Amino acid sequence: MELASFLAGExxxxxxxxxxxxxxxxxxxxxxxxxxxARNRIAPLVTEVIGLDSDDPRFAALLAREVALAALPVAAEDRQRTAAVGLMTCERVLNELDGRPLEEVSPRVRTALADVPLARNWAREFCGIGFGTAERFGRRSAPIIVHSALVGIAESTVGDSEQRLVDLLRHVVAEAKGWTHHAAAAVGAEEWQEACDLTVSRSRREWRRSARLH
Known part of the structure; x- marks a missing residue:
């Protein structure tokens, strides 16, 4: 994201x-x-996220839903429960924004929850609590859902957690581009090299500062 800020002129x-x-x-x-x-594998996404933004309140719910869906089958029990609650909450937000009955569940989410019945049943205890406004959901609930799901994937015992995280980031960037009809920014080779050199320089300074403190 630091590279993206630099290349965007921020x-x-x-x-x-x-x-x-x-x-x-x-x-x-x-x-x-x-x-x-693994970071080398996500580096090409830097230019993809420049300008990738939206003021549509659906964006946060759609994104959080994708991340929670990725975590649900591999996370430990506590994270799995949180992902299930997150999925149901995302569904309710999207239903309200789109004028559907709040309890409606999309086929993808229904199938995913059916594979983890204990987490699904536990999550149903919370589905009636409510989520406030869509704007509040985007600011507060969605980041919590995303963080818990990513921790669940990273700490899972499946053995390929890094690749799952890489694949998930690629997936959500591609999905977000589709939701927003976004075209990737054009970045020249010189600009890219300058950004990479700046990153290396800052990393070295931070390492030296940390070494002095310790």
């Missing part, structure tokens, strides 16, 4: 204004939970 930040905050949060957390080799 101040250096991992919270760039050019990318939807929830999507940027997914990218930051995936980046932080994978190793250097």
């Amino acid at each position: 101040r250096w930040s991992d919270h760039p204004a050019c990318t939807h905050p929830l999507l940027a949060g997914v990218a930051r957390e995936v980046n932080d939970r994978i190793g250097d080799e």
Whole structure:
């Protein structure tokens, strides 16, 4: 996200204004939970997220739903329950925004929940609590759903958690581009190299600062 901020002409930040905050949060957390080799696999997504934003309140619910769906089959029991609650909440938000009955469940989510009946049944205890406004959901609930799901994937025992996180980030970026009809930014080779050099320089300074403190 720091590379994206630089290439977008913003101040250096991992919270760039050019990318939807929830999507940027997914990218930051995936980046932080994978190793250097896997980070090389997500680097090409930098240009894809520049300008990838939306003020549609559906965006947060759609994105959180995709992340929770990825976590549901592999997360430990507590995270699985949270993912199931998150899925049901996302469904309710989308139903309200689209004028459908609140209790309606999309086929994908119904199938996913059917595979984890204990988590599904536990989550049903909470589905009537409500989520407030869609705007509040986007600011507060969606980031919690996303964070818990990503932790669930990263800490899972499936053995390929890094690749799952890489694949998930690729997937949600592609989905988000479809939701927003977004075209990737064109970045020249010189701009890209300058951004990479700047990243390396900052990383070295931060390492030296950390070494002095310890």
